[in-house]
Amino acid sequence: VGWIDDEPNGAAEFVRCVHGGSYAPRLYTRDDHGKGPIMRCLLAFLSFSLLAPALLAGPDTKPDADYVLGYTMPRLDGTEQPLSDYKGDVVLMVNVASRCGLTPQYEQLQALHDANKDRGLRVVAFPANDFGSQEPGTNDEIAAFCSERYGVTFPMFAKITVTGEGAHPLYKQLAAQPEPVGGAPRWNFTKFLVDRSGRVVARFGPRVRPDDKKLMAEIERLLMQPEPESASG
DSSP: OEEEEEETTEEEEEEEOTTTTOEEEEEEOGGGGGSOHHHHHHHHHHHHHHHHHHHHHOSOOOOOTTBOOOOEEEBTTSOEEEGGGGBTBEEEEEEEOSSSTTTTHHHHHHHHHHHHGGGTEEEEEEEBOTTTTOOOSOHHHHHHHHHHHHOOOSOBBOOBOOSSTTOOHHHHHHHTSOTTTOSOOSSTTOEEEEOTTSBEEEEEOTTSOTTOHHHHHHHHHHHTSOOOHHHHO
16 A cells, blocks of 8 residues: 555555556545455445446447448458458448349440549459349359450459348338438449448449449539548548
8 A cells, every 4th residue: 555645635545456456546635544455455445346337438439331341251261351451541332243234334334444443543342242133143153254245353252131120231221321322232233332431332233233334423513522530541
């Protein structure tokens, strides 16, 4: 037990507790001196235990409901990848299928990727079998199809569910976004455009081609924005 007698109304007591040899301070009045050392140690330890979480937590760390890159997901080959790797980039999220009338959009998505990847655009695809059972294949089959038929090199993740109760948390979060970007996809090749800070800023329907002028103009606008300091740091 250590003492510092420079407090106006009492003394600051530093009790060395048994476990870990740490010190826990407690300010008390001189009338408390009659308490036994064990009781003082227990009271100091309890006080520190109650205050420590608040002190260590620092500023409010409540999750940002608008930030959609907080997931780690497997790629088609099984490799786990954090979507936060794309923070600082512009991301076009697309739910895709191999047997859909819109499947040829793969070609335009690849062209969009090739033209803008060095400027910070990331086309990110999520195969899903939700609509018309048009993505029945395994992850290996999907990878082979996309590579051989369309020469796809942009990131493709393992097959997920994008609608209903079984939807992946990412797509539940996308669906929960405010209008006009919110709502679950209604068909394959729905496109969510995410800015450099990881927030959805636009949504484009399945029949909007990746080379659509409005879509490309919005991508260009986002690419012209500076990278957030938190991403570059």
